[in-house]
Amino acid sequence: MITIRALQAIVLASAMFSVAAGQAQATPVSGAIHMEAEYGNHVGYELDNGAASWRHGLDGTMYTSDNINWANDGVNMFFERGDQRWLMQFVAPLYDPRDGSDDGQMLQVGLYDNVNGDARYAPNQAGMAISSPLGSMxxxxxxxxxxxxxYGNDGNLSRFAVDFMQYDTWNQTGxxxxxxxxxxSALPIKGVSVPEPGSVLLLLAGLGILAGARRRI
Incomplete structure (x- = not known):
């Protein structure tokens, strides 16, 4: 018999290797991830000295297929580094107290506390999963x-910024x-240099102008 907890791990593992049909993958103009793990945390074993800072385009590729049409499924962000694929998932509680439905809610700016694994098995709580390629939660x-x-005019996720804390236990200890x-997002990460989206576009435009000028010389 498969327990609920074991089933959650199986569902999470399947999410690591699948993207729903019809959902186009989009990469950001700028993106970054910073993580720090306490000794003994399962993700920490795959970080250099328990910490890592990765930037899209320099240290790997960040991408998502999130769209306003399925925004109730939350934000599902991936980061690939060579043959490693990380999943970062954030989901609002399924239960909506405004109408009493349990069809899910869109993420809003604010704090989501008391996260308990997969939101599908705890409708009154938010869901989160920061999963490494080799880690099994x-x-x-x-x-x-x-x-x-x-979200942009095309419905695709256009900006996202989040800070998080994940524990290897059910009660936010350990x-x-x-x-x-x-x-x-132009919001900074403490101690990490992340170019603002507009700055990246200006930099790319400048490089293009410089390259054109060199060709004319």
Whole structure:
């Protein structure tokens, strides 16, 4: 018999290797992830000295397929480094007290406390999963704070910024993983240099002008 906790781990593992049909993958103009793990945290074993800072385009590729049409599924962000694929998932509680439905809610700016693993099995609680390529989570809890979220005219996720804390236990104790994620957001990560989206575009434009000038010389 498969327990609920074991089933959660199986569902999470399947999410690592699948993207729903019809959902186009989008990469950001700028993006970054910073993580720090306490000794004993399962993710920490795959970070250099328990900490890591990765930038999209320099240290790997960040991408998502999130769209306003399925915004109730939360934000599902991936970061690939060589043959390693990380999943960062943030989901609002399924239960909506405004109408009493349990069809899910869109993420909003604010604090989501008392996260208990997969939101599908705890409709009154938010869901979160920061999963490494080799890590296998069976029990986890934590909190996350959405600082910035927006969708573009095409419906695709255009900006996202979140800080988070994830524990390897069900009761927010034990070795923790703290971190921040930025996707096309100008909000800084403490101690990490992340170019603002506009700055990146100006830099690319400048390089193009410089290259054209060199060709004319």
């Amino acid at each position: 069976v029990e986890w809890s934590g909190w996350f704070r959405v600082l910035d979220i927006a 070795p923790a993983l703290s971190g921040s994620l930025r996707y096309n």
